[in-house]
Amino acid sequence: MHQTIDPAILYFGTPVVLVSSQNEDGSPNLAPISSAWWLGRSCLLGFGSRSKTPQNILRTGECVLNLPSVDQVAAVDRLARLSGSNPLPPHKRAMGYRYEKDKFGVAGLTPIDSSRVEPPRVAECPVQLEARLVDSHPVAANDPVRRGHLTALEVQILEVHVGEEILLADHHDRIDPTLWRPLIMSFCEFFGLGPKLHPSRLAEIPESAYRPPSARVAEVAS
Numbered sequence: 001m002h003q004t005i006d007p008a009i010l011y012f013g014t015p016v017v018l019v020s021s022q023n024e025d026g027s028p029n030l031a032p033i034s035s036a037w038w039l040g041r042s043c044l045l046g047f048g049s050r051s052k053t054p055q056n057i058l059r060t061g062e063c064v065l066n067l068p069s070v071d072q073v074a075a076v077d078r079l080a081r082l083s084g085s086n087p088l089p090p091h092k093r094a095m096g097y098r099y100e101k102d103k104f105g106v107a108g109l110t111p112i113d114s115s116r117v118e119p120p121r122v123a124e125c126p127v128q129l130e131a132r133l134v135d136s137h138p139v140a141a142n143d144p145v146r147r148g149h150l151t152a153l154e155v156q157i158l159e160v161h162v163g164e165e166i167l168l169a170d171h172h173d174r175i176d177p178t179l180w181r182p183l184i185m186s187f188c189e190f191f192g193l194g195p196k197l198h199p200s201r202l203a204e205i206p207e208s209a210y211r212p213p214s215a216r217v218a219e220v221a222s
Protein backbone atom coordinates (compact mmCIF):
# COMPACT_ATOMS: atom_id res chain seq x y z
CA MET A 1 0.00 0.00 0.00
CA HIS A 2 1.27 3.50 -0.82
CA GLN A 3 0.37 6.50 1.32
CA THR A 4 0.06 10.10 0.20
CA ILE A 5 2.46 12.17 2.30
CA ASP A 6 3.64 15.80 2.44
CA PRO A 7 7.44 15.67 2.94
CA ALA A 8 9.27 18.95 3.56
CA ILE A 9 12.17 17.85 1.34
CA LEU A 10 12.54 15.53 -1.66
CA TYR A 11 16.27 14.81 -1.51
CA PHE A 12 16.27 11.28 -2.90
CA GLY A 13 20.04 10.84 -3.15
CA THR A 14 22.43 12.87 -5.31
CA PRO A 15 26.19 13.42 -5.30
CA VAL A 16 27.66 16.07 -3.04
CA VAL A 17 29.49 18.92 -4.81
CA LEU A 18 31.80 21.37 -3.05
CA VAL A 19 31.38 24.60 -4.98
CA SER A 20 34.27 27.03 -4.76
CA SER A 21 33.65 30.65 -5.70
CA GLN A 22 35.36 33.98 -5.19
CA ASN A 23 34.31 36.58 -2.60
CA GLU A 24 34.37 40.34 -3.26
CA ASP A 25 37.79 40.65 -1.55
CA GLY A 26 39.32 37.87 -3.68
CA SER A 27 39.22 35.22 -0.94
CA PRO A 28 37.65 31.83 -1.72
CA ASN A 29 34.30 30.56 -0.49
CA LEU A 30 33.44 26.86 -0.40
CA ALA A 31 29.95 25.38 0.03
CA PRO A 32 28.50 21.87 -0.13
CA ILE A 33 25.45 21.36 -2.32
CA SER A 34 23.75 18.27 -3.67
CA SER A 35 21.29 19.83 -6.14
CA ALA A 36 23.40 19.29 -9.24
CA TRP A 37 22.95 17.38 -12.47
CA TRP A 38 24.84 17.19 -15.72
CA LEU A 39 23.84 17.06 -19.37
CA GLY A 40 26.84 16.70 -21.63
CA ARG A 41 29.27 19.45 -20.62
CA SER A 42 26.52 21.55 -19.00
CA CYS A 43 25.53 21.46 -15.36
CA LEU A 44 22.49 22.81 -13.47
CA LEU A 45 23.05 23.86 -9.86
CA GLY A 46 20.25 24.56 -7.37
CA PHE A 47 20.81 27.13 -4.62
CA GLY A 48 18.95 29.03 -1.95
CA SER A 49 19.18 32.54 -3.42
CA ARG A 50 20.42 34.12 -0.18
CA SER A 51 23.54 31.91 0.02
CA LYS A 52 26.89 33.52 -0.65
CA THR A 53 27.87 31.05 -3.38
CA PRO A 54 25.19 31.89 -6.00
CA GLN A 55 25.76 35.59 -5.31
CA ASN A 56 29.49 35.11 -5.97
CA ILE A 57 28.87 33.11 -9.15
CA LEU A 58 26.36 35.65 -10.50
CA ARG A 59 28.85 38.48 -9.83
CA THR A 60 32.03 36.80 -11.18
CA GLY A 61 30.59 34.29 -13.69
CA GLU A 62 32.90 31.52 -12.39
CA CYS A 63 33.09 28.56 -10.02
CA VAL A 64 34.70 25.15 -9.56
CA LEU A 65 32.60 22.04 -8.90
CA ASN A 66 34.71 19.78 -6.69
CA LEU A 67 33.27 16.29 -6.23
CA PRO A 68 34.32 14.60 -2.98
CA SER A 69 34.53 10.83 -2.71
CA VAL A 70 33.31 8.99 0.36
CA ASP A 71 36.84 9.53 1.78
CA GLN A 72 36.15 13.26 2.26
CA VAL A 73 32.87 12.85 4.19
CA ALA A 74 34.24 14.26 7.48
CA ALA A 75 35.54 17.39 5.73
CA VAL A 76 32.18 17.89 4.00
CA ASP A 77 30.37 17.57 7.33
CA ARG A 78 32.65 20.22 8.86
CA LEU A 79 31.32 22.63 6.19
CA ALA A 80 27.68 21.96 7.09
CA ARG A 81 25.76 24.85 8.67
CA LEU A 82 28.43 27.39 7.73
CA SER A 83 27.89 30.33 5.40
CA GLY A 84 30.11 32.91 3.79
CA SER A 85 27.29 35.45 4.15
CA ASN A 86 27.91 38.19 6.70
CA PRO A 87 25.46 39.04 8.15
CA LEU A 88 23.76 35.66 8.02
CA PRO A 89 20.25 35.56 6.54
CA PRO A 90 17.78 35.22 9.47
CA HIS A 91 16.46 31.81 8.36
CA LYS A 92 20.01 30.38 8.53
CA ARG A 93 20.66 31.90 11.92
CA ALA A 94 17.44 30.25 13.16
CA MET A 95 18.69 26.86 11.85
CA GLY A 96 21.98 27.12 13.76
CA TYR A 97 24.24 28.28 10.93
CA ARG A 98 27.20 30.56 11.59
CA TYR A 99 29.30 32.86 9.41
CA GLU A 100 32.71 31.45 8.49
CA LYS A 101 35.30 33.31 6.45
CA ASP A 102 37.89 30.50 6.18
CA LYS A 103 35.89 27.52 4.90
CA PHE A 104 38.96 25.71 3.51
CA GLY A 105 40.75 26.02 6.86
CA VAL A 106 37.76 24.84 8.92
CA ALA A 107 37.20 21.87 6.62
CA GLY A 108 40.90 20.97 6.53
CA LEU A 109 40.90 21.09 2.73
CA THR A 110 43.62 22.48 0.48
CA PRO A 111 43.00 25.19 -2.16
CA ILE A 112 45.05 24.84 -5.37
CA ASP A 113 45.07 27.13 -8.40
CA SER A 114 42.61 26.49 -11.23
CA SER A 115 43.76 26.87 -14.82
CA ARG A 116 40.80 28.69 -16.43
CA VAL A 117 38.97 30.41 -13.54
CA GLU A 118 39.88 32.36 -10.40
CA PRO A 119 38.19 30.21 -7.69
CA PRO A 120 40.55 27.49 -6.43
CA ARG A 121 40.13 23.74 -6.80
CA VAL A 122 39.95 21.44 -3.76
CA ALA A 123 43.12 19.31 -3.93
CA GLU A 124 41.59 16.39 -1.98
CA CYS A 125 38.58 15.97 -4.32
CA PRO A 126 39.17 13.34 -7.05
CA VAL A 127 37.05 15.33 -9.54
CA GLN A 128 37.40 19.10 -10.08
CA LEU A 129 35.33 20.80 -12.78
CA GLU A 130 36.20 24.40 -13.68
CA ALA A 131 33.05 26.13 -14.88
CA ARG A 132 31.66 29.37 -16.32
CA LEU A 133 28.16 30.73 -15.72
CA VAL A 134 25.92 30.53 -18.79
CA ASP A 135 22.47 31.39 -17.48
CA SER A 136 20.37 31.76 -14.34
CA HIS A 137 16.76 30.68 -13.86
CA PRO A 138 14.32 31.49 -11.05
CA VAL A 139 12.89 28.33 -9.45
CA ALA A 140 9.25 28.10 -8.26
CA ALA A 141 8.55 31.57 -9.69
CA ASN A 142 4.81 30.83 -9.80
CA ASP A 143 4.66 29.77 -6.15
CA PRO A 144 3.72 32.79 -3.99
CA VAL A 145 5.48 31.29 -0.93
CA ARG A 146 8.74 30.07 -2.52
CA ARG A 147 9.09 32.77 -5.20
CA GLY A 148 12.49 34.48 -5.11
CA HIS A 149 14.04 32.01 -2.66
CA LEU A 150 15.54 29.48 -5.09
CA THR A 151 17.83 29.89 -8.08
CA ALA A 152 19.11 27.47 -10.71
CA LEU A 153 22.43 28.36 -12.27
CA GLU A 154 23.46 26.80 -15.56
CA VAL A 155 27.21 26.47 -15.95
CA GLN A 156 29.41 25.20 -18.75
CA ILE A 157 32.27 22.88 -17.79
CA LEU A 158 35.53 24.34 -19.14
CA GLU A 159 38.14 21.96 -17.73
CA VAL A 160 37.89 18.49 -16.15
CA HIS A 161 40.59 17.45 -13.65
CA VAL A 162 40.46 13.83 -12.49
CA GLY A 163 42.64 11.84 -10.07
CA GLU A 164 44.60 9.10 -11.85
CA GLU A 165 43.31 6.55 -9.35
CA ILE A 166 39.78 6.64 -10.83
CA LEU A 167 40.72 6.58 -14.52
CA LEU A 168 39.76 3.57 -16.63
CA ALA A 169 42.89 1.59 -17.53
CA ASP A 170 44.07 2.34 -21.09
CA HIS A 171 41.39 5.07 -21.59
CA HIS A 172 42.85 8.51 -20.80
CA ASP A 173 39.50 10.34 -21.14
CA ARG A 174 37.27 7.97 -19.17
CA ILE A 175 36.40 7.52 -15.51
CA ASP A 176 36.01 3.95 -14.21
CA PRO A 177 32.64 3.86 -12.43
CA THR A 178 33.78 0.88 -10.36
CA LEU A 179 36.61 3.02 -8.93
CA TRP A 180 34.76 6.35 -8.54
CA ARG A 181 33.04 6.35 -5.13
CA PRO A 182 30.95 9.55 -4.99
CA LEU A 183 29.65 10.87 -1.69
CA ILE A 184 25.85 10.81 -1.80
CA MET A 185 23.45 12.92 0.28
CA SER A 186 20.02 11.37 0.81
CA PHE A 187 17.48 13.15 3.03
CA CYS A 188 20.36 15.07 4.68
CA GLU A 189 22.36 11.90 5.57
CA PHE A 190 25.61 10.77 3.93
CA PHE A 191 25.94 7.52 1.94
CA GLY A 192 28.25 5.86 -0.58
CA LEU A 193 27.37 3.70 -3.56
CA GLY A 194 27.08 -0.07 -3.39
CA PRO A 195 28.56 -2.41 -6.02
CA LYS A 196 27.32 -2.61 -9.60
CA LEU A 197 23.86 -4.21 -9.54
CA HIS A 198 23.02 -5.48 -13.01
CA PRO A 199 24.46 -5.50 -16.54
CA SER A 200 23.56 -2.19 -18.22
CA ARG A 201 22.24 -2.02 -21.77
CA LEU A 202 22.89 1.75 -21.77
CA ALA A 203 26.56 1.12 -20.98
CA GLU A 204 26.84 -0.97 -24.19
CA ILE A 205 26.77 2.33 -26.16
CA PRO A 206 30.38 3.53 -26.60
CA GLU A 207 30.96 6.56 -24.35
CA SER A 208 32.41 8.46 -27.33
CA ALA A 209 28.92 8.45 -28.92
CA TYR A 210 27.92 11.10 -26.38
CA ARG A 211 30.32 13.67 -27.81
CA PRO A 212 28.76 16.20 -30.20
CA PRO A 213 29.52 15.12 -33.84
CA SER A 214 31.90 18.05 -34.46
CA ALA A 215 33.96 17.14 -31.38
CA ARG A 216 34.14 13.51 -32.55
CA VAL A 217 35.59 14.58 -35.93
CA ALA A 218 38.18 16.74 -34.14
CA GLU A 219 39.06 13.80 -31.86
CA VAL A 220 39.70 11.47 -34.82
CA ALA A 221 41.79 14.14 -36.59
CA SER A 222 44.02 14.83 -33.57
Ligand SMILES: Cc1cc2nc3c(=O)[nH]c(=O)nc-3n(C[C@H](O)[C@H](O)[C@H](O)COP(=O)(O)O)c2cc1C
Binding pocket: 016, 029, 030, 031, 032, 033, 034, 035, 036, 046, 047, 048, 050, 051, 052, 053, 054, 076, 077, 079, 080, 081, 082, 083, 084, 085, 097, 185
Ligand atom coordinates in the same frame (compact mmCIF):
# COMPACT_ATOMS: atom_id res chain seq x y z
C1 LIG B 1 25.52 17.71 2.13
C2 LIG B 1 24.90 19.08 1.92
C3 LIG B 1 24.16 19.33 0.80
C4 LIG B 1 23.59 20.60 0.58
N1 LIG B 1 22.88 20.84 -0.57
C5 LIG B 1 22.47 22.10 -0.86
C6 LIG B 1 21.89 22.40 -2.11
O1 LIG B 1 21.75 21.54 -2.98
N2 LIG B 1 21.54 23.70 -2.36
C7 LIG B 1 21.71 24.68 -1.43
O2 LIG B 1 21.38 25.84 -1.69
N3 LIG B 1 22.25 24.41 -0.22
C8 LIG B 1 22.65 23.15 0.08
N4 LIG B 1 23.24 22.87 1.28
C9 LIG B 1 23.33 23.95 2.28
C10 LIG B 1 24.45 24.94 1.95
O3 LIG B 1 25.71 24.30 2.11
C11 LIG B 1 24.34 26.14 2.87
O4 LIG B 1 23.24 26.93 2.44
C12 LIG B 1 25.56 27.01 2.99
O5 LIG B 1 25.34 27.99 3.98
C13 LIG B 1 25.95 27.70 1.69
O6 LIG B 1 27.15 28.40 1.94
P1 LIG B 1 27.36 29.90 1.41
O7 LIG B 1 26.27 30.75 2.03
O8 LIG B 1 28.72 30.26 1.89
O9 LIG B 1 27.23 29.83 -0.07
C14 LIG B 1 23.78 21.63 1.53
C15 LIG B 1 24.54 21.35 2.68
C16 LIG B 1 25.11 20.10 2.87
C17 LIG B 1 25.95 19.85 4.10
